[in-house]
Amino acid sequence: xxxxxxxxxxxxxxxxxxxxxxxxxxxxxxxxxxxxxxxxxxxxxxxxxxxxxxxxxxxxxxxxxxxxxxxxxxxxxxxxxxxxxxxxxxxxxxxxxxxxxxxxxxxxxxxxxxxxxxxxxxxxxxxxxxxxxxxxxxxxxxxxxxxxxxxxxxxxxxxxxxxxxxxxxxxxxxxxxxxxxxxxxxxxxxxxxxxxxxxxxxxxxxxxxx
Amino acid sequence: xxxxxxxxxxxxxxxxxxxxxxxxxxxxxxxxxxxxxxxxxxxxxxxxxxxxxxxxxxxxxxxxxxxxxxxxxxxxxxxxxxxxxxxxxxxxxxxxxxxxxxxxxxxxxxxxxxxxxxxxxxxxxxxxxxxxxxxxxxxxxxxxxxxxxxxxxxxxxxxxxxxxxxxxxxxxxxxxxxxxxxxxxxxxxxxxxxxxxxxxxxxxxxxxxx
Numbered sequence: 001x002x003x004x005x006x007x008x009x010x011x012x013x014x015x016x017x018x019x020x021x022x023x024x025x026x027x028x029x030x031x032x033x034x035x036x037x038x039x040x041x042x043x044x045x046x047x048x049x050x051x052x053x054x055x056x057x058x059x060x061x062x063x064x065x066x067x068x069x070x071x072x073x074x075x076x077x078x079x080x081x082x083x084x085x086x087x088x089x090x091x092x093x094x095x096x097x098x099x100x101x102x103x104x105x106x107x108x109x110x111x112x113x114x115x116x117x118x119x120x121x122x123x124x125x126x127x128x129x130x131x132x133x134x135x136x137x138x139x140x141x142x143x144x145x146x147x148x149x150x151x152x153x154x155x156x157x158x159x160x161x162x163x164x165x166x167x168x169x170x171x172x173x174x175x176x177x178x179x180x181x182x183x184x185x186x187x188x189x190x191x192x193x194x195x196x197x198x199x200x201x202x203x204x205x206x207x208x209x210x
Numbered sequence: 211x212x213x214x215x216x217x218x219x220x221x222x223x224x225x226x227x228x229x230x231x232x233x234x235x236x237x238x239x240x241x242x243x244x245x246x247x248x249x250x251x252x253x254x255x256x257x258x259x260x261x262x263x264x265x266x267x268x269x270x271x272x273x274x275x276x277x278x279x280x281x282x283x284x285x286x287x288x289x290x291x292x293x294x295x296x297x298x299x300x301x302x303x304x305x306x307x308x309x310x311x312x313x314x315x316x317x318x319x320x321x322x323x324x325x326x327x328x329x330x331x332x333x334x335x336x337x338x339x340x341x342x343x344x345x346x347x348x349x350x351x352x353x354x355x356x357x358x359x360x361x362x363x364x365x366x367x368x369x370x371x372x373x374x375x376x377x378x379x380x381x382x383x384x385x386x387x388x389x390x391x392x393x394x395x396x397x398x399x400x401x402x403x404x405x406x407x408x409x410x411x412x413x414x415x416x417x418x419x420x
Binding site: 008011012014015016019020039040042092094096098100170172176180186187191193194196197198200201202203 | 319400
C-alpha cells in the first residue's frame with residue numbers, strides 16, 4: 001500500500017504500537033485485543049481500530065489482532081532493519097541522559113557520536129559513544145543526517161545553521177528555543193516547559209472521571 | 211465561553227501560542243499575522259486561523275491579530291495567574307536537567323521539591339529546589355498534585371503506585387516505562403526513544419520539499 005495514505009497522526013503512533021507488540025511477542029502472546037492495546041499504549045480503542053484499518057489489519061470479534069501479522073507489518077513500515085545513525089549536540093545533563101538511554105534495545109536508531117563545546121570532553125566517551133569538540137562538527141559528521149539538539153538555548157540557532165549547511169535532514173530539538181531551518185529540514189520540537197504546562201492545562205480543563 | 215468546546219488538539223497548542231505572543235509583547239509588537247505566527251511556532255497558518263476562531267479571535271485582513279487581545283485571552287485560559295506546584299521524582303541526569311530548567315520564566319508552573327533514592331542527596335538542593343529522600347515522599351508532598359517522573363524504568367510503576375495512593379492528579383512520565391494509573395489520574399508520556407524513532411520515520415516517509 002501507499003505509505004503516504006496513512007494520516008500523519010496515525011503514523012506518529014506506529015512506533016508506540018510497534019514497541020508494545022514487540023514486548024507481547026517476546027512474552028509468547030499470539031493475539032491481542034484493541035482493549036488490551038488501548039490499556040497499554042494509552043490510546044482509545046476506537047482510534048486504534050481506525051489506525052489499524054489503514055494497514056488492512058481488521059481485528060476479529062472475540063479474537064482480536066494477530067500479533068505476528070501486525071509486527072511483521074509494522075517492522076516493514078518502520079524500517080526496523082535499516083539503522084539510522086544520529087549525532088547528539090550538547091553533552092550537558094539532558095544530553096548525557098540521552099547517551100545513557102539504550103535506543104537500540106527497541107529500534108534501529110543509534111547515537112553514534114556526540115559534540116560539546118567543553119574542551120575537557122573530547123577524547124572521552126559515554127557508554128562507548130565518542131565525544132568530539134563542537135568545532136569539529138563538519139569534519140566528524142560523515143553520513144549522519146539526523147541530530148538531537150540539547151545545547152543551551154542561546155546556542156541553538158547557530159548550531160542549527162551549521163547543521164543545515166552541512167546537509168542535515170532532521171533535528172530533534174530539546175532546547176526551549178524555536179529554531180528556523182531551510183525548507184526540507186524536518187524539526188520535531190520537544191519543549192519541557194510546554195509539556196509540563198500542557199499537562200497542567202489539561203488537568204484544569206479536562207478533568208478525568210475518577 | 212465554555213472551555214470544553216475547544217478541541218483537545220487546539221488546547222494542546224495554547225501554551226505554544228501563549229509563549230510566542232508573550233515574547234512579541236515584550237518586544238513591543240502590537241499585531242501579528244497568522245503567517246508570522248506560523249513561522250514562529252511551526253504550525254501551519256490554516257490551523258492557526260481555525261484554532262483562533264474557537265477563541266472568537268478573527269484576524270483582520272492586512273492587519274493580522276491584536277497581540278494584547280490574544281495574550282489577555284490566553285493568559286486567562288491558561289490560568290497564568292495561578293501557580294501550580296510540581297514535584298520531580300528521580301534526580302539523575304534527566305531530572306537534574308529539569309531542575310535547572312527555569313519553568314517560571316514562561317509560565318506559572320514551578321518545581322518545588324525533588325526526590326531521589328540516593329542517600330547522599332537529601333539535604334542538598336539544585337537551584338534552590340530541595341532534594342528529599344524517596345522514602346519521605348508521602349511526608350513531604352503536602353498539597354502537590356503534579357509530578358514529573360524521571361526515575362529508572364524499573365522504579366516507575368512502584369513510584370507511580372505510591373503517587374496514586376497519595377492522591378496525585380497528573381504525571382509527566384519521562385521514563386520509557388508505560389505506567390498504569392487509576393482512572394482519574396492523567397498521564398502524559400514522553401518517551402525519548404519513540405520521539406527519535408518518530409522523527410526518523412517521518413524523514414523516510416514524509417519527505418519535505420527541499
